Amino acid sequence: MNKFLYKIVSALEENGSIEKEHEEVYLYVLNSIFILGANLMISLLIGIVMGLPLFCILFLGTLIPLRSSAGGYHAGNWVTCHFLSCATLVLTLLWIKFTFPFQSLLTLIMAAPAGFFVFLFAPLEDDNKPLGETEKQYNRKKTRITVSAAMLLGVSCLFISEKAAYAILGAVIWCGFGYGAWFIKNDLEKFNNQ
Numbered sequence: 001m002n003k004f005l006y007k008i009v010s011a012l013e014e015n016g017s018i019e020k021e022h023e024e025v026y027l028y029v030l031n032s033i034f035i036l037g038a039n040l041m042i043s044l045l046i047g048i049v050m051g052l053p054l055f056c057i058l059f060l061g062t063l064i065p066l067r068s069s070a071g072g073y074h075a076g077n078w079v080t081c082h083f084l085s086c087a088t089l090v091l092t093l094l095w096i097k098f099t100f101p102f103q104s105l106l107t108l109i110m111a112a113p114a115g116f117f118v119f120l121f122a123p124l125e126d127d128n129k130p131l132g133e134t135e136k137q138y139n140r141k142k143t144r145i146t147v148s149a150a151m152l153l154g155v156s157c158l159f160i161s162e163k164a165a166y167a168i169l170g171a172v173i174w175c176g177f178g179y180g181a182w183f184i185k186n187d188l189e190k191f192n193n194q
């Protein structure tokens with residue numbers, strides 16, 4: 001894959017579109033676009049295979065902006081990140097697909113503390129994604145608005161479409177799990193360093 005991306009960047013250099021000194025930046029951007037595009041395509045395919053493409057889009061449309069500003073646990077490499085993302089999506093779609101008694105209540109019981117912790121502690125920076133002070137302040141405000149809107153919309157959807165509510169609130173729940181994983185990882189690092 002890297003050879004293919006390098007050929008693209010080399011062609012852009014040869015035709016004068018970019019300068020040699022910016023080669024690494026373009027390689028990084030192209031690699032990021034490829035990984036994001038592949039992840040989105042695989043996620044949509046999972047949604048289609050499970051027969052829930054619209055709820056898959058609703059879940060991703062809530063989770064991506066929330067997770068991107070909220071921070072929390074970040075996997076050490078893209079393979080682990082991709083695996084965890086797919087597992088999260090599949091588990092959420094299974095929650096949406098199969099109904100059972102008190103499902104709405106259980107969803108609210110998980111979403112309320114998750115949303116509260118995200119609102120309270122946002123943003124959490126990770127070694128794999130450090131933040132500057134200005135970025136922290138901006139992300140704090142953005143995350144608080146996003147998580148509040150997601151909670152309000154998710155609870156409102158319980159009266160219109162429970163499945164839509166599960167998709168939206170599922171994003172908040174998984175963001176809260178990311179916070180829990182962040183705290184556990186940091187506590188383990190502190191314990192191991194003593």
